[in-house]
Amino acid sequence: MKPIYFPEPFRIKSVEPLKMLTRAEREKKIADADYNVFYLASQDVYIDLLTDSGTGAMSSQQWAGVMMGDESYAGADCYYKVQDTAKKIFGMPYIQLVHQGRAAEKVLLGILLSGKKYAISNMHFDTTRAHVELAGARAIDCVVPEALDTTKYYDFKGNMDCKRLEQYIKELGAENIGVIIMTITNNSAGGQPVSVENIRQTRKIAHKHGIKFMIDAARYAENSYFVKQREPEFKNSTIDEIIKAIFEDADCFTMSSKKDAIVNMGGLVGCRDKALFELIKQRTISFEGFITYGGMSGRDIEALAIGLQEGIDENYLKYRIGQMQYLAARLDEAGIAYQSPVGGHAVFIDAKKLLPHIPYHEFPAQALAIELYKEAGIRACDIGSYMLGNDPDTGKQLEAEFEFTRLAIPRRVYTQSHLDVIADALINIKERASEIKGYKIVEEPPILRHFTAKLRPIK
Numbered sequence: 001m002k003p004i005y006f007p008e009p010f011r012i013k014s015v016e017p018l019k020m021l022t023r024a025e026r027e028k029k030i031a032d033a034d035y036n037v038f039y040l041a042s043q044d045v046y047i048d049l050l051t052d053s054g055t056g057a058m059s060s061q062q063w064a065g066v067m068m069g070d071e072s073y074a075g076a077d078c079y080y081k082v083q084d085t086a087k088k089i090f091g092m093p094y095i096q097l098v099h100q101g102r103a104a105e106k107v108l109l110g111i112l113l114s115g116k117k118y119a120i121s122n123m124h125f126d127t128t129r130a131h132v133e134l135a136g137a138r139a140i141d142c143v144v145p146e147a148l149d150t151t152k153y154y155d156f157k158g159n160m161d162c163k164r165l166e167q168y169i170k171e172l173g174a175e176n177i178g179v180i181i182m183t184i185t186n187n188s189a190g191g192q193p194v195s196v197e198n199i200r201q202t203r204k205i206a207h208k209h210g211i212k213f214m215i216d217a218a219r220y221a222e223n224s225y226f227v228k229q230r231e232p233e234f235k236n237s238t239i240d241e242i243i244k245a246i247f248e249d250a251d252c253f254t255m256s257s258k259k260d261a262i263v264n265m266g267g268l269v270g271c272r273d274k275a276l277f278e279l280i281k282q283r284t285i286s287f288e289g290f291i292t293y294g295g296m297s298g299r300d301i302e303a304l305a306i307g308l309q310e311g312i313d314e315n316y317l318k319y320r321i322g323q324m325q326y327l328a329a330r331l332d333e334a335g336i337a338y339q340s341p342v343g344g345h346a347v348f349i350d351a352k353k354l355l356p357h358i359p360y361h362e363f364p365a366q367a368l369a370i371e372l373y374k375e376a377g378i379r380a381c382d383i384g385s386y387m388l389g390n391d392p393d394t395g396k397q398l399e400a401e402f403e404f405t406r407l408a409i410p411r412r413v414y415t416q417s418h419l420d421v422i423a424d425a426l427i428n429i430k431e432r433a434s435e436i437k438g439y440k441i442v443e444e445p446p447i448l449r450h451f452t453a454k455l456r457p458i459k
């Protein structure tokens, strides 16, 4: 029997035509792009799975909101709306607007890590890691071991390994750790959820040692939906109630609004402590802009206030996670390995398993991303050794825990037929996998290199 996925709780009012290139044209485009998908023109991409960040489709209500946006420098109406909505959703007394997630990290981590040596997280996203390093500290990942086996079922592969966390605190000294960060969902582990139980336990450990507990809330709504499905305590709770349980007693959070708040630009910082909020406001004014707009235009703030509500609607979340599960089921049929069970915003193909002949230092996940573009004009990206980069102390290529090719699905953008194209392309690639070659880097910057590095195929 075929499973029934929850269908789109919307219909389409406006469409964006796509260009269709031939395979020969795509081969030339990717070579001209130095085999870095970030250098491709979006017009040359058929299905863009580079990210789910800022790529969602806004609703007619949000577009109407764009016209209502108040562009005043100080005290704009939309500012009060977004404050109201965010305080209600997160249950945090202090909320600051910033222009995106990494701006939130820049504002907050600079404060929390001042005079400190370490940040520990279930897994840092790459910009979070960069801001920890820019603040002069080192980022330590501490995810549960279950996350490392992509074929093994585990309800909450995003969880913090609390035993190991305690050991790290003992070894490194609580006084040297500026913050413990819970990333929900755990993007780098495959968009995997974190349980409320694990959040509570981690928070308890942090507070026992006098360390601040922060949530990276980029995909908090998708995380909450998984909690409802998988954590018995919450099976009868509303999404709203689960969000309250997640944020309860967290000291602060950063958020990229470009994901679960379904807007093209925006970010938030939240906290409970007035003294901390004063510091956040000061840094926001210097880095982002006056506190009532925080680097955003009024029209985007208005759309954000609406998107925050739409992104936590349970029917929407059912459809959203259902898209991932549909694509994952097609890959199961074809025997293509991915981080399983599938996560909330993307399917993370296990490139180590699909291309076992390519070693980590020849970037199998990047090789697969390039193949997907050649095969069907699909743009995916490497979340593996190519993205991880070099050790900041030794300059040597690091070996990532995973070699994932991430197929991030934008919100409310692609149909089930698009998902079928993705599955069919992967099936075709699997058939000729042994012929696919690795890549070498011929030019790279020292930090966040995957965005701008240049590569060549290894002959």
Ligand code: F0G
Binding pocket: 050, 051, 052, 053, 100, 101, 102, 103, 125, 127, 128, 183, 187, 216, 218, 255, 256, 257, 258, 266, 267, 408
């Ligand atoms: N934290 C997480 C968990 C993220 O996934 C991202 C962005 C950020 C912080 C930074 O937010 O982009 O608004 O500055 N992730 C995007 C992605 C870019 O493709 O996964 P930002």
